[in-house]
Amino acid sequence: MDRNQLFQQIQKKRSFLCVGLDTDILKIPKHLLDKPDPVFFFNKEIIDATAQYTVAYKPNLAFYESLGWQGWESLEKTVEYVRENYPEIFLIADAKRGDIGNTSNLYARAFFEKLDFDAITVAPYMGEDSVKPFMTYPEKWVILLALTSNKGASDFQFLQNEETGDPLFESVLKTSQNWGTPENLMYVVGATKAEKLSEIREIVPHHFLLVPGVGAQGGSLEAVAENGMNSQCGLLVNSSRGIIYASAGEDYAEKAGEAACKVQEDMEKLLKGRKLI
Amino acid sequence: MDRNQLFQQIQKKRSFLCVGLDTDILKIPKHLLDKPDPVFFFNKEIIDATAQYTVAYKPNLAFYESLGWQGWESLEKTVEYVRENYPEIFLIADAKRGDIGNTSNLYARAFFEKLDFDAITVAPYMGEDSVKPFMTYPEKWVILLALTSNKGASDFQFLQNEETGDPLFESVLKTSQNWGTPENLMYVVGATKAEKLSEIREIVPHHFLLVPGVGAQGGSLEAVAENGMNSQCGLLVNSSRGIIYASAGEDYAEKAGEAACKVQEDMEKLLKGRKLI
Numbered sequence A, B: 001m002d003r004n005q006l007f008q009q010i011q012k013k014r015s016f017l018c019v020g021l022d023t024d025i026l027k028i029p030k031h032l033l034d035k036p037d038p039v040f041f042f043n044k045e046i047i048d049a050t051a052q053y054t055v056a057y058k059p060n061l062a063f064y065e066s067l068g069w070q071g072w073e074s075l076e077k078t079v080e081y082v083r084e085n086y087p088e089i090f091l092i093a094d095a096k097r098g099d100i101g102n103t104s105n106l107y108a109r110a111f112f113e114k115l116d117f118d119a120i121t122v123a124p125y126m127g128e129d130s131v132k133p134f135m136t137y138p139e140k141w142v143i144l145l146a147l148t149s150n151k152g153a154s155d156f157q158f159l160q161n162e163e164t165g166d167p168l169f170e171s172v173l174k175t176s177q178n179w180g181t182p183e184n185l186m187y188v189v190g191a192t193k194a195e196k197l198s199e200i201r202e203i204v205p206h207h208f209l210l211v212p213g214v215g216a217q218g219g220s221l222e223a224v225a226e227n228g229m230n231s232q233c234g235l236l237v238n239s240s241r242g243i244i245y246a247s248a249g250e251d252y253a254e255k256a257g258e259a260a261c262k263v264q265e266d267m268e269k270l271l272k273g274r275k276l277i
Helices: A003-013 A038-053 A061-065 A068-085 A101-114 A128-136 A168-176 A191-203 A221-228 A252-273 B003-013 B038-053 B061-065 B068-085 B101-114 B128-136 B168-176 B191-203 B221-228 B252-273
Strands: A017-021 A056-059 A090-097 A119-122 A141-147 A185-189 A209-211 A235-239 B017-021 B056-059 B090-097 B119-122 B141-147 B185-189 B209-211 B235-239
Touching: A003 A252, A017 A038, A017 A090, A017 A252, A038 A068, A038 A252, A056 A061, A056 A068, A056 A235, A061 A068, A061 A090, A061 B101, A068 A090, A068 B068, A068 B101, A090 A101, A101 A119, A101 A128, A101 B061, A101 B068, A119 A128, A128 A141, A141 A168, A141 A191, A168 A191, A185 A191, A191 A209, A191 A221, A209 A221, A221 A235, A221 A252, A235 A252, B003 B252, B017 B038, B017 B090, B017 B252, B038 B068, B038 B252, B056 B061, B056 B068, B056 B235, B061 B068, B061 B090, B068 B090, B090 B101, B101 B119, B101 B128, B119 B128, B128 B141, B141 B168, B141 B191, B168 B191, B185 B191, B191 B209, B191 B221, B209 B221, B221 B235, B221 B252, B235 B252
Parallel strands: A017 A056, A017 A235, A056 A090, A090 A119, A119 A141, A141 A185, A185 A209, A209 A235, B017 B056, B017 B235, B056 B090, B090 B119, B119 B141, B141 B185, B185 B209, B209 B235
Antiparallel strands: none
16 A cells, blocks of 8 residues: 555545554453454454544554464454455554564565565664565555654663764664655654654654554543644554453444544544644 | 573583574475475474584574464474473574563563463563563573674664763663573674674673574674683574575485584584683
């Protein structure tokens, strides 16, 4: 999917919501555990209930890997289900991969060929040759970690460079612009650092930003939109637990749909306020 | 496995070799492709041929993920095979994971509970709460990326901090010592930067270092030993392609054994030179 198609989806659905499919077998409703593949069943119901309010889904790989090969099978079935039933959706593998060049090639094969994801999150520590193999696929995307939403973000991401004065996350933003374009590169920027978003927008005016940390982690949607939106929206805001675990009962899918609808309505107002729809 | 047990293995086998099981279905001998699980079959034969010369195996996850859930199944069978037949081996998941705290918990569950690895490689970019969940398991290890062996290492790992003058990889070494001890924390230090090893040894005198990049990537074993060895050896030196692809013919396992034996003989000399055996 290219950038214009993504913006068109945002306009059509009046939403820039990404739903994080962080499906933990220990947290899904207990009555699902006698299904043949409870994780896939849960995902399918959540997707059916939320797809009209959502432009992207983002399974986090940790949740699937914790179940071994069966978890990977659930993930593969989930990706196929979205592709078959909601082909307009932007699918993100939240995998935070990154390795030496010939190994990153294999990760790209895993997520863009074996699995038909549109994008993968990548960690920047190992530099250019760990990131670029993901960019050789047309209409596939790297989403590079820049400023994350967790407490540990302060350990290294704010270390200032002696020569330029830039904190590390700004060095990542600036250096990586030589590796890709706004057509194949996005950045992860945590909502808990919303005050930083306007500084980041000055460095990367045209790139999409994937913003986790709204809701459970405490970030505000309004602050994110105010500081981060550009003329093509330029934001995918993720919510995981607030939507997929909106209810632990038999009405979990219905409640997830209601929670997603509520976020979509807030997003619609923000898009209208910016005259983007 | 604790640090003393690891050193005892090194003394007993007169080797600090780690064999990288970077098993690429496109590179293994063609006559294996009609086996029910060619990747597992290849690994099993390589392990049987090299285990007497080897203290650790290190499957890189990318190679298994590129085959989807079947690849994960091959990995699980490989781990079980090592555990059943060579219980003395130190098993490293070269996964380069790292995510916000509650997600790293799930990765720890994946690699230390679902799979019985001894250690996992972790990327430091997201800081303390992305690393510590792996350290809550007794006798399990984090191997944190410090200075990697690839070209892209120079993009961020050498950026010097304004306040301390330390390059980023030294900040990682220093800060992370507050998170773990030489009993549960090792570091990845590439052999292609062997001249840096003695500086690194001053910062982390007691920690084990996992050293990739000897052989195919051009690093020298002698230089690594000279600059990096400590009183408990303190080194695991990885070789992947030079051993597992020593031959592309039907004698691939035999040739892998010979290649591992040759490295072990060199390592024995270096251990004797330091009076460690």
